[in-house]
Amino acid sequence: AQKVTQAQTEISVVEKEDVTLDCVYETRDTTYYLFWYKQPPSGELVFLIRRNSFDEQNEISGRYSWNFQKSTSSFNFTITASQVVDSAVYFCALSVRYGQNFVFGPGTRLSVLP
Amino acid sequence: DGGITQSPKYLFRKEGQNVTLSCEQNLNHDAMYWYRQDPGQGLRLIYYSQIVNDFQKGDIAEGYSVSREKKESFPLTVTSAQKNPTAFYLCASSIRESNQPQHFGDGTRLSIL
Numbered sequence: 001a002q003k004v005t006q007a008q009t010e011i012s013v014v015e016k017e018d019v020t021l022d023c024v025y026e027t028r029d030t031t032y033y034l035f036w037y038k039q040p041p042s043g044e045l046v047f048l049i050r051r052n053s054f055d056e057q058n059e060i061s062g063r064y065s066w067n068f069q070k071s072t073s074s075f076n077f078t079i080t081a082s083q084v085v086d087s088a089v090y091f092c093a094l095s096v097r098y099g100q101n102f103v104f105g106p107g108t109r110l111s112v113l114p
Numbered sequence: 115d116g117g118i119t120q121s122p123k124y125l126f127r128k129e130g131q132n133v134t135l136s137c138e139q140n141l142n143h144d145a146m147y148w149y150r151q152d153p154g155q156g157l158r159l160i161y162y163s164q165i166v167n168d169f170q171k172g173d174i175a176e177g178y179s180v181s182r183e184k185k186e187s188f189p190l191t192v193t194s195a196q197k198n199p200t201a202f203y204l205c206a207s208s209i210r211e212s213n214q215p216q217h218f219g220d221g222t223r224l225s226i227l
Contacts, residue, residue, distance in 0.1 A: 009154075033213045043202065045218040052213060091156060095213065101147070101172070102216060106156040 002027045004094050004105035012111045013082050021077045021108045023092030029053075034068065034075045035093040035102070045091065051075060082112045116141045120205050120219035126227045127192065127199060135190045135222045137205035143217070144210040146188035150174060151202040151221075160203075163188055164210050192224065200226050 003026040013019045025034065036048040049059065051068050059066045063080045079086055092105040118139045127133045139146065145164050149157040159172030163182040177196025182188055188207075192199045202223050206216040 035215055037218075043204075043221040043223075045204065045206075045216075047215040047217065050213065050215055101159060101162055104149075104157045109154075 002029075002032075002094050002096060002103040004092050004103050006090075006092055006105035006108050008108045009106070010109045010111070012113060014113050015084060016081050018078060018080050019082050019110065019112075021079075021090050021092075021110065023075045023077065023105060025073050025075065025092070025094045027094060027096055029096040031096070033095045035095070036066065036075075036077050037091045037093065039089040039091065039107070041088070048077075079110075082110075084112050084114055086110060087112045118205060118207055118217055118219035120203075120222050122222060123220065125222055125224045127224060128227050130194045132191055132193050133224070135192070135203055135205075135224070137188045137190065137219060139186055139188075139205075139207040139217075139219075141207055141217060142185070143207035144185070145208045146182070147206040147208075147216060148172075148178075148180065148188070148190045149204045149206065151204060157204065160190065199224055 005024045032053045034051045037045040039045050056068050065078045067076045089107045089109045091107045093102045095102050121136045147162045148160040151157050158174050160178050161169055161172055161180040163169035166182055166185050169180050169182050179191045202221050204221045205219045208214045208216040
């Protein structure tokens with residue numbers, strides 16, 4: 001069975017601080033895919049990134065960066081120089097090769113204060 | 115614009131009543147999903163469909179029913195058997211491969227009168 005843990009329930013930072021959201025996953029499959037989604041107050045989930053299990057390269061996209069480490073089964077997400085618009089709930093999700101469905105973590109609520 | 119449309123945005127249910135939540139997509143995706151989100155919690159899968167005229171139960175299917183008569187439509191009925199239906203319901207769709215991201219609608223918030 002697959003499982004995703006996001007141990008941080010809520011995080012509050014002041015604007016311009018860096019913040020890292022943790023994601024730890026469990027799966028016995030050797031091929032799997034990891035995702036991050038953002039859920040702003042309006043409610044819809046916005047896809048941010050997909051990473052497959054064979055690619056451990058870190059990725060940077062503007063102020064966002066992701067650190068994938070298979071050795072610790074983690075896929076952490078860092079926001080650099082946070083902004084108020086980053087305030088949202090962030091979900092980490094896992095999908096395995098022979099499964100068709102996502103397993104979502106419980107989410108981390110990020111509040112960026114001005 | 116391509117996307118997923120959920121309606122209504124807000125819905126109220128009376129005791130003993132069935133209500134149906136609409137989900138339509140024009141992304142030409144084969145797979146569609148329904149999730150339930152409770153306050154402060156993650157998403158739980160209710161039902162999913164990989165192809166027209168076929169669907170499977172997710173983790174919390176009791177008290178819910180779905181149909182998939184058309185590729186673009188996947189309505190969810192919350193029946194009177196669902197004793198605690200108050201939640202935020204999200205519909206999603208994807209290409210039918212596990213490495214593809216799911217795309218989500220704006221959600222329907224269901225409350226009990």
